[in-house]
Amino acid sequence: MVDQQKRIPKWLKIGAAIVALLIVVIGWKAYQTFLGPNITGDQKYVFIHTGDTYDKVLKKLEGQHIVKDIKSFDLVAKAMKYPTLVKPGRYKLTEGMSNRQLIGNLRGGYQEAVKFRFENIRLKENFAALLGKNFESDSTTFIHLLNNEKLANSYGFTKDNFFTMFIPNTYEIYWNTEPEKIIARFHEEYQRFWNADRKQKATALNLTPQEVSVLASIVKGEALHRDEMPAIAGLYLNRLRKGILLQADPTVIFANNDFTIRRVLNKHLTIDNPYNTYRFKGLPPGPIMLPSITSIDAVLNYKKHEYIYMCAKDDFSGYHNFAVTQAEHLVNARKFQQALDARNIKK
Template sequence: MVEKKTNKLSFKAKMLLALGGFLIVILAGTGISYYLKYFKPNVTGSIEYLYIKTGSDFNDVYANIKSDNVVKDSISFYNAAQNMEYAGKVKAGRYRLTKGMGNRTFINMLKAGNQEAVKISFQNVRLKHTLAGMVSKKIESDSVSISKLLDSTEFVQKYGFNTDNVYTMFIPNSYEIYWNTDAEKFFIRMHEEYVKFWNADRKAKAANINLTPIEVSILASIVDGEALNDKEMPRIAGLYMNRLLKGMRLEADPTVIFAANDFTIRRVLNKHLRINSPYNTYLNTGLPPGPISMPSINAIDAVLSYEKHDYIYMCAKEDFSGYHNYASTLSQHLINAKKFQQALNERNIKK
C-alpha cells in the first residue's frame, strides 16, 4: 500500500514539474519575444536625425525608416508601432536618433513629438530674401513661402510694418525653433522676439529722440554700413541725428551702394550719386523707406544713445583703419575728403 501511494505521488509530482517547466518555457519565450520587439537595440545610428514632413502618415514614416536604414529590424519596428498605436499619432518634426535605441523608446519619442529644436543664427544679412534662403535651410518651410509673406502688404500690415520696413523686425541673434515650423509661424516667432527686444526702456529712448522703433532701426542700418568699428557707432549715429534735426540730407554712401544694388563698389562716384532711388540719401531728405541691411543690436543701441556733438560731415580716414575724420564745417570736410581721395588714387582704387 505504501509503495503504490509513493509511486502515485511521484507521478503527480512529475506532472506538476513538467507543467511548471512548460509554463516557464512559455513565459520565457514570451519575455524574449517582448524584449526583442520592444527593448532590443534596434536603431542603427546610420543617420543623426529622422525628418518627418508635415502631412506624413505612418506609411511615409515607415518607408523613410526602411530606405535610410534607420533600424536593423524593420519588421519588429512595424509590429511594435502597430501594437503601440503609433499609426494614428504621427507628428512632424526633426528627431534625434541614438544608436542602440529600442523600438519602444523610439516609438514613444515619435508619438510624443519629442523632437529636437534647430538653432538659427543670423546677423549682417543684407537683404530679406537672402535671410529667407538662409532660414529655409534650417526649417521645413521653403524660401519662396517665407519671401511671399515678407512681400505681402496685407500680411505684414497686421504687425505694423510695410514691405519696405518689415526687415527691421528681425533682430540678429541665435534662436531655437522647431524644424517643422512653417513660414507664418516663423514670422510670428520673430515678431515675438521683436516685441521682447523693444522693451519699455528702448521704447522710451526712441521716443526721447523723436524716432519710432522702425526709424531707429533704419538709421541703425546706415550706421552699420558706415562703421567698421562698433565703438565708433554712437559718434556716427550722432552725426546723422544732427543732419536729421537740421533737415539736411543724410548723404550716406551705404545708401547709394544699396540703391545701385552693387555691393562690390569700393569708391562711390558722381554717377552713383545720381541714381534715382528712394534709398539714395544724396537725392532725398530724411530716412530711406526701409533698412539697407539687417541692423545690428549694437547699432540700434548706438542710435538710441547717440553721442552728442556738432559734427555734420565725416570721411573715411586716409590710413584705411576703418575709422573716420569728422568735421562741423564744409571747409574742414573738403580737406578730409581730399586726403582720402588721394589715398584711393595711390592705391589705384577707381570703383
C-alpha cells in the first residue's frame, strides 16, 4: 500500500489537488450566484409594469439598486428562462434574497397584493388620485371611470350617485389589476355590505340604498362625533318626511366648491346648484363626500325624536343643540353666531 502511494507521481497529486480546489471554487461561485444573497434592502418592492421587457427589468433592478450584482442576476435569469416569462406585478423584496428566489417569484407572477384602505374621501378626484397612487393605472384613467355614465348605469347607479358604491374598507387587490376589474371588486363589497337586513331598514325609511348613502354623506359632513350621528340622521329624516328643506350647511359648502368656508353666509345660500339644500327640496343627486360605514348605519338605525332644527354649540365642542321649534332654534343660532364673532370668524 505504501509502495503504491509512493509510485503516484507528485505532479498528479498536485493536479488532483488543483482540480479539487477548482471544483470547490466553481461550486461556491455557483452557490453564490444562484442561492447567495444578492438583494439589497434599498427598496421594499419592485414594480414590473405591463409591457415591460426583460431589458427594462434589468435597468430597473440596476437603476434602483435592487440587486448588488446585476451580472449574476442576468446569468441566473437566463438560466431560468426568465427573459421570455416577464410578468407584471408588485413583488415584495427582502434584504438578502437570492437571485433564484427573486426570479422564481418574478417568473411565476407571485406578487403581493396591495392592502388598499380608504376613508374620509371628499371628492371623486381625491379617490381617483388615491387609486392612481396605489395601482398601476393612473388617476386620469380612474376619474374617467368614476364619471362614466354607462359604467355607473351597468351597476345600477347614476353618474351622480355612483360614488356611493365604494364602501370604505380594506381591500386586497393586485397592483396591476385592470381598472375595470378594480371597480368590479368594489361592487362585490357593496353587494356584501348591503345585506338583507340593511336593505330592509332602507325600505322601511322609504329610501333606496343609494339615497341612504347620500343622506349618510350629509350626516358625516355635519357630525364631528360618531355618537351624535343617529340624532342628526333622525333630524334630516324628520325634515324629509315633512317635506321641509334639509338646509344642511355641508351641502352648501359642496355646492360652492369652497371647503375653506367655516361660516356659511347668505351669499353662499344663493348659488343655483342642485346640491344647495337651502334652495332645492329633498336629497341632492349624489353624495357630498364618501359616506362612512358608521354614517350609513347611523341613518339606518337613526334616533327617533321630534327635532327639525340644529345648530352647533357655542362651546365649539363639535356637538349640536337640537330644537323642535324655530323660536328655540333662533336662540341657539344667535348664541353660536355670537361665539363666531367673538373668535373673529367671519367666513
